[in-house]
Amino acid sequence: MPVNILFSARPELWPEYEPLMRQYLTDAGLDFHLAKDIPADQVDYIVYAPNGGVQDFTPFSQLKAVLSLWAGVEKISGNETLTVPLARMVDGGLTQGMTEWVVGHVLRYHLGMDRHITQQDGTWTPDAPPLASQRTVCILGLGSLGEAAALALAALNFHVIGWSRTAKNIVGINCLHGQDGLREALSQAEIVVLLLPDTPATENTLNADTLALLPKGAQIINPGRGPLIDDDALLHALNSGQIGHATLDVFRIEPLPVNHPYWVHPNVTVTPHIASETRPFTAAQVICENIRRGEAGEPFLHLVDRDLGY
Secondary structure (H helix, E strand, C coil): CCEEEEEECCHHHHHHHHHHHHHHHHHCCCCEEEECCCCHHHCCEEEECHHHCCCCCCCCCCCCEEEECCCCCCCCCCCCCCCCCEECCCCHHHHHHHHHHHHHHHHHHHHCHHHHHHCCCCCCCCCCCCCHHHCEEEEECCCHHHHHHHHHHHHCCCEEEEEECCCCCCCCCEEEEHHHHHHHHHHHCCEEEECCCCCCCCCCCECHHHHHHCCCCEEEEECCCHHHECHHHHHHHHHHCCEEEEEECCCCCCCCCCCCHHHCCCCEEECCCCCCCCCHHHHHHHHHHHHHHHHHCCCCCCECCCCCCC
16 A cells, blocks of 8 residues: 655645655655645655644544654644654755854854945954954754754864753864853853754743853854743843844744834844755655655654653
8 A cells, every 4th residue: 555645834835845755755666645635544644844734633543753844843842642753854955054054144243244344434444353263153052953053163163162951072062061061151152153942941041141141242143943032131131232243033923023123223133034944855855765764664864852842
């Protein structure tokens, strides 16, 4: 019998993913039925996004796994009706895009580009920036995205400190963990990049207390998740000069409301959740490889620890 694969994501994604998945599944030698509408009790795998419509997994009696198209799984990991393995998206295209965006904004801060781009007022101030080796960048979160960004920055000779909740070992990166490690990392960080998952344990990682640990004038880049930052505390730190500038790509409410103070703050750059996105041509390969593994009895890739939420 064919493997029944339900595509449950935004309808406009179907024309992009459908031909790619068909090709990859065929190349894997699988007999399959891929569709947007399959009776629940016949579905073997769900290719899933939270905006695809499926919220109650109870009717899917023969479901083998849910394969997320999103890297973040906070909208599904706590779903009590989901009792089968859940895999998050770890996509080479997403990782490359995020690395490029992070490196670009770190270099923007490091080189002081904004001053020359926005302040063409006739003032000649020949102040050269320090070398990257003299600049400390802290990456909060050392999952696949954080590790890739940390290694790319280290390759440019930045002094990179990585922090995670649990211990990590990445060659060339000063890896710290736990609350003591967080304090040590932030106390040295001239530029902070947030790439943590959104879980109850990571909410407001940057708050009034932790923002105060940073060197005065430090700069913040958040392409991770909006709830990682206490917005009121960040605005206060920006207004006091404790934080020099923040570039924010993600927010608690999206789109960011037009009356939000971030839009008009002179020391905030808002970008509309564009740091990176899942690329269908690479993401479809990840999804299809997991289906192949499931049918071959091999371990799934990128399984979510439901207790941790990522």
